[in-house]
Amino acid sequence: MYKDFKGNKVYFSTGGLNLVNDKETLCFVHGAGQNHYSFTQQIRYFVSQGYNVVAPDFPGHGFSEGNQTTSIEEDMLWLAELLAFLKIEKATFIGHSQGCLTILELAEKKPELVMGLVFVAGAMSIPVNDFLIDTSINNPEKAYDLMVTWGQDSYGSFSISDWPGHNHLAEGNAIMKMNDPSVLSTDLKSCNLYENGKQAASTININCLAVLAKFDMMTPLKKGLQMVENIKQCDYKILECGHFLPIEKPKELNALIKNYLNS
Amino acid sequence: MSEKYKFDTMSLHSGHVPDKETGSRAVPIYQTTSYVFKDTDEAAALYNMEVGGHLYTRISNPTIATLEQRLASLDGGVSCVACSSGMAAMHLVVTAICSSGDHIVASNKMYGANINLLQHTMTRFGIETTFVNPNNLEEIEKAIKPNTKLVFGEVIGNPGLDVMNVPEVAKICNKKNVPLAIDATFNTPYLMKPITYGANILIHSLTKWIGGHGIAIGGAIINGGNFDWGNKEKFPTISGSHFALNGISFWEEFGPSALTAKIRAEGMYNFGPSLSPNNAFYILQGIETLSLRMKKHIENTKMMLKFLKENEAVSWLRHPDLEDHPDHKIAKKILPLGSGSIIVFGIKGGRDAGKAFIENVKLSSHLANVGDAKTLLIHPGSTTHSHLSSEAMKMSGLTDDMIRLSVGLEDIEDIKIDFEKGFKAAAKISSKRS
């Protein structure tokens, strides 16, 4: 769905349906250099499970126009304002990768918005090495290649999934190419700069879920588990896949989110 | 293009790991029409294409999906739909993109059925085609109109062996925001991957080199995921609300895979040209040795070209790897490993000599196919085009002395001996005439 928001055309996927006032809302928050297509196999599934779904493309990503946000704090404010604009008072937030930092920040600064939190392949901080940042500035397409190939375990690299006919690597690449070329480097720098994750995690007072990837080369499992330890009540599950878990293990992720929502 | 593994490794492994329950190393043949749903929730999710999985083999099947995933990874596409034949693939692409009132620009040097579908069948449904010389870039650009929804051509044309300048045509299509669909049957991903040159959609007749053994008819559509379908006025059935899946927009929900999602949800669902799981298995067996076979096909083709060039009975010889071929320069650039294993040549003595040649070879099979492991021949003048006069054949770019040779994997010395017998018989006719 397209809306004019803060002077720009902004897109957020609702799974093809209009938002309805009395339904619970799930908000999917994409990661660095991604857009709402990271959650293709989650969005329509949860819509048909009876939820409102809002999966925004952050400015410059996917179909959204406008100047990119340059820090996790700005990401969080943009998201909070978008929800206010859509008159959504509370939601369960599902973040992937950088999206986990955004929702950690939101949990601390805008707790009144948060009904639930699901961290997918996330951590409290995501330091990015200089090589990847430099590549994302000088040769974004090369950086997409690197991220996409690091982001899948060997099964994913052989396109092993239940999604008939899909090739994860090329699809991951195509999704990243839909964004403005400057998007990835700006996102990676935002990740690199963010230092408030541990503090934010310690303030969370609700029951959360973390779904982590055993072979994650972008946000290593160890760092995901540190986040789990820093949150008062955070269940976690480890899936046998790489960083792009929502594409590699969609059914498992959906079942875990569903279970969390029902608990 | 993102690839973790190399071509030969992907040919063997993409889309499949040993079966978790049985340990089966080979891809199992799921010879089933349908799949038991775990619960109503799962059934609804599958019908609605919310998550991956299988519900009915007309739409998808695990053995066929392995084939699709393997083809998508070999060609660098985002997704693939396999179907019952190369022609089914062509039809699915045209009907997924075009509606009555739309226009296509297509090469005038394509496989006969590709031309017939556009020239005679689709016109009955209000889809018009302008046929152009595939290497006249100006003509292609000029032919694109506001209602043009597709540009179509073959990398190596059948049977004329013209080579389309895919990178340059892709640039024009990109500028005009029209998708470029390429029939990549004659090159296979081993010789060239058109998506890396900017093509948006591929179709393959899997019947030919990809299957490689002349045992199964099949086709595939590979989606490059590199075309922006966002213009709702131009592509209303892809980016606007569509009746399938509760009125969603394929573009908004599936993005790079919008076209293949539409083909599955509409084309496979409503037309139903599904591949059989058994044929998918046969074709997968073929793919396991695709690069080995293509290397030998090319090697044998080189030797056959030398043999034919030096042979008295041959009046002319055409192959894009020959320097005198009009598209040799383009071929060298985009097909550096070789321009395929089809050779066309003329036989001295015209139509009757051609007939005598065909009737006197034994190892080489006279039939209507290409891309088999075995050497194949056809003489259009005495078969597919026998009803046409020499002049009428010329009009369709053919001559009555023309032989189309699909070079196989035999020891080429044996094929040469076989050909000598045919040439001898042809020479008798030729000398009687003179």
Ligand SMILES: Cc1ncc(COP(=O)(O)O)c(C=O)c1O
């Ligand atoms: C270039 C080309 N495209 C498409 C086809 C059609 O393929 P199929 O016979 O699998 O329908 C053929 C078959 O000869 C072909 O040569």
